Amino acid sequence: MKRIDLNCDMGESFGVYELGDDAGMLEIVTSANIACGFHAGDPSVMAATLAKAKARGVACGAHPGFLDLWGFGRRQILGQSPAEIEAQLIYQIGALQALAHAQGLRLEHVKAHGALGNMANDDIELARTVARAVRAVDRELILVVMPGLPSERAGEEAGLRLAREIYADRAYAASGNLAPRKLPGAVLHDAQEAAARVLSILDTGEVTALDGTSIPVRADTVCVHGDTPDAVAMARAVRATLKGAGYAVLPMEEFL
Template sequence: MTTIDINCDMGESFGAYTIGADAELLRIVSSANIACGFHAGDPNVMDATLRLAAENGVAAGAHPGFMDLYGFGRRQIRGESPADIERQIIYQIGALQALARAAGSRLAHVKSHGSLGNMAAEDPDLAMAYARAVKAADPDLILVVMPGAETEKAGERLGLRMAREIYADRAYAENGNLVSRKLPGAVIHDPEHAASRVIEMVKSQSIITVSGERRQARIDSVCVHGDTPGAPAVAALVRRRLEEAGIAIAPMAQVIETAV
């Protein structure tokens, strides 16, 4: 039986501000990417999300981003060296690791957030900084990457375990990266459209671009953005359609072990 992970970016509330329906999503997904305080999240939110994930049997992972609370990590930060970014990623992973340990939990994976992830997917030096940071923090952590991206190449060079993901709620450009959120149609809100695309991509093991081109890719995980309005409805329908197609849902560690 084919097995796939459903991951979700969450823990992105901050102080008095609540973002995302984390409690609802944690009853649907199998992996949680938890913000580490740079683009969103704070120690209380991080702790609460870790504990809620454990209660729901959901694997927890770090979701590091640029130091950009004002822009939610979605602004391109330039001028910092890859070495600086590497240390920032290690710092964020370490913070969540410590909170996980205190909560009796542990981290399973790391997935870069927003502009950091998009830029690293195309920049070999930034991609290697991301991969080196994960290896330095814990070489057993799974590196989450987009298929065919520079981050995948960096992970291969460093011998890291990797999970290749696609996005249920984002459109793909012809180069295999995500369409900029500044462009119309970049974010997919319709659950039916999102679910049908996911089923087609998972079954064909390919990314489908906005032009309809198919780019062959191994797919281990499907992501739903937790801050997107209607995210629980998208995640629930994606999961239901996958299960109806005979595809089992499991955390990404189990998926990649099965695929080996």
């Protein structure tokens, strides 16, 4: 049977500010990437998101990023040493890990957020820093990576289990990385179009970039971002399309 995981970034509220329909997404996805307080989230939100995921049987992972609440972790933070970034990642993963432990949960995976993840997909040394941090916390954690890019190579070098990820709601650059959000067409909003695109990528093993370049990919997990108004409808359409095509939609831990 064909197997695939469906993941979503969540727990991105902060204090009195609410972002995303986490409850709605948790009815659909199989893995939750939970913000760790640097780009979004706070201890109360992190703990509450873990509890909601546990109640729905959704696997939990850490979604660490740059210390950038103002920019939601989507701004490049330059000038930091590898040791500084590694310590920040260990701090974030460890914080969520402790909150999970307090609820009898084990973290399943780590996925770098926003600018940190995009930069690591272009920079092998930064990718190695991310992989080192994950391995230092728990070498059994799954590292979520984009296929064919430095993050995948770094995870392989570190001996980590990898979940190769494709995106339902984002367009690709010719490099295989995500196209910058400022470009026209970089963010997809039509749920049915996105669902059909995901199935095409899985069936053909390739994705078409914005410039028409065909990029070979393999995938274990599909991401739908949770911070857009149409996120729940898109996730629902993607899951229904996958199941209709004969895919078992399961947490990545169950088949990797």
